[in-house]
Structures are given as C-alpha cells and as structure tokens.
Amino acid sequence: MRRKLVAGNWKMHGSRRFVEQTLQSIRSETEGQDAVDMAICPTLVHLPLAEAALSGSQIALGAQNVHAATEGAFTGEVSAPMLKEFSVRYVIVGHSERRQLNGETDEQVAKKFAAVLAVKMIPILCVGESLQQREQGITHQVVLSQLDAVLDRSGIEVFSQAVIAYEPIWAIGTGITATPEQAQEVHGNIRRHLAERDGAAAENCQILYGGRVKAANAAELFGQPDIDGGLVGGASLKADEFASICESAS
Numbered sequence: 238m239r240r241k242l243v244a245g246n247w248k249m250h251g252s253r254r255f256v257e258q259t260l261q262s263i264r265s266e267t268e269g270q271d272a273v274d275m276a277i278c279p280t281l282v283h284l285p286l287a288e289a290a291l292s293g294s295q296i297a298l299g300a301q302n303v304h305a306a307t308e309g310a311f312t313g314e315v316s317a318p319m320l321k322e323f324s325v326r327y328v329i330v331g332h333s334e335r336r337q338l339n340g341e342t343d344e345q346v347a348k349k350f351a352a353v354l355a356v357k358m359i360p361i362l363c364v365g366e367s368l369q370q371r372e373q374g375i376t377h378q379v380v381l382s383q384l385d386a387v388l389d390r391s392g393i394e395v396f397s398q399a400v401i402a403y404e405p406i407w408a409i410g411t412g413i414t415a416t417p418e419q420a421q422e423v424h425g426n427i428r429r430h431l432a433e434r435d436g437a438a439a440e441n442c443q444i445l446y447g448g449r450v451k452a453a454n455a456a457e458l459f460g461q462p463d464i465d466g467g468l469v470g471g472a473s474l475k476a477d478e479f480a481s482i483c484e485s486a487s
C-alpha cells in the first residue's frame with residue numbers, strides 16, 4: 238500500500254521570520270500525523286533555518302531545484318551533495334516554471350533527476366501539459382515524452398524511490414483545478430506506462446497531483462486510485478491550510 242505524500246513548494250516566498258513562524262505552526266498543527274509523508278520546500282537561502290525548525294519532526298525538507306554537476310564553475314547554482322548536507326530529502330526537478338522561464342530541457346531535467354538519486358535523495362519529477370497542448374489533444378504524448386526522457390537515462394527500477402508530480406500547467410496558480418477525473422486519467426496513464434516496464438516500480442512510485450490543491454478539494458483528488466498526494470504551491474504558505482491538506486491525505 239503506497240503512502241501518500243504532501244509536499245509544499247514555497248517557490249520564491251518567505252523571510253526568516255515567516256519561515257520560522259510558519260514551520261513552527263505547521264509542526265504543531267500536524268503533530269501526530271504519521272499516516273502521511275510531509276515535506277516543505279523553501280527557498281535555498283532558507284534551507285538552514287528550515288532544517289533547524291524541522292529538526293526532530295516528521296516533516297521532511299525539500300529543495301526546489303538543483304544543478305546536475307557535483308561542483309564546478311556554475312555561478313549561482315547548487316549541487317545535490319550540497320543540498321544533502323542540509324538534510325534535504327526531496328528535490329523538485331523539472332517544475333514547469335523552470336521549464337518555461339529558465340528554458341530547462343527534458344535532457345537537463347533527466348540529468349538533474351539522476352544527480353539527486355546519486356546522493357540518495359528523492360527526486361520529485363514534474364511533468365505536465367500546457368492549455369494549448371491539452372486543447373490539441375496531445376496531453377498524454379507530452380507527459381509521457383517528459384517521463385521517457387528520464388526513464389531512458391535512469392531506467393525504470395529507480396522509480397520505486399522516486400516521486401512524479403503531474404502538474405497541468407493550466408492549473409498552476411491560475412485558480413483552475415483539474416477535476417479529479419481529469420487528473421486520475423493522466424495519473425492512470427503514467428502508472429500504466431511505468432508498469433509496461435516494471436510492475437513493482439509502477440506500484441511503488443508515488444504520483445502526486447499539483448495545480449491549485451487546497452483544503453477544499455484535496456480529499457476528492459486524493460480519493461482517486463492513482464493520486465498519491467499533492468505538490469502544493471500557494472496553499473502550503475498557510476499552516477492551517479497545509480495541515481488540512483495533510484489531514485485529507487491520511
């Protein structure tokens with residue numbers, strides 16, 4: 238039986254004060270919540286503060302991005318071994334904002350995914366189609382080709398220790414949420430695609446939904462057979478909202 242995971246992506250939000258206070262509130266509001274995996278991904282500069290604030294709690298630390306190389310002349314970048322030193326457990330790779338705004342390619346995302354696994358952290362691989370692609374009827378081709386770029390480089394077995402987040406771009410930060418049925422259809426296809434290569438990896442892989450998940454819609458989304466939790470943006474910035482989403486996943 239797969240556990241559910243709720244991961245908060247704080248994007249470029251927060252201050253020292255916000256991080257300390259919000260993590261303290263999330264800790265107390267999710268106290269005793271051991272039926273669900275939980276993680277918060279703050280900005281890079283807030284990782285040390287967040288590491289201290291989450292120490293000894295059930296909430297894991299995540300990062301929003303990583304460079305594929307271990308070290309080198311890459312100004313402004315941070316490597317997987319560096320993140321590992323701050324107790325980071327999950328690393329988001331291939332978020333649509335990075336694909337769109339930073340021009341990240343499938344190949345770069347696949348390299349980042351491999352770099353995260355190489356130091357035994359867990360990649361959260363984001364895949365998802367634009368509104369135009371959905372309207373063209375090519376959602377599944379887009380999502381599966383993003384997935385194949387990673388499968389071809391890292392193989393199927395590692396998906397037992399990896400997380401996939403299906404995030405339709407048209408539902409991120411827009412106020413529109415995919416219906417549970419729309420999300421389940423894509424999640425089911427992703428799992429079948431994995432199962433064609435390895436049944437056990439497909440069964441173990443947590444596939445999250447992301448795109449305007451909030452307390453009001455989480456239970457219905459998480460009730461779908463192939464939705465194993467959520468990657469949560471805006472709603473994860475409010476401790477009570479994040480805690481309610483975790484409650485819906487338990």
Ligand code: PEP
Nearest residue numbers: 409410447448449470471
């Ligand atoms: C995200 O960017 O990963 C996300 C899902 O954002 P939101 O929940 O705000 O739509």
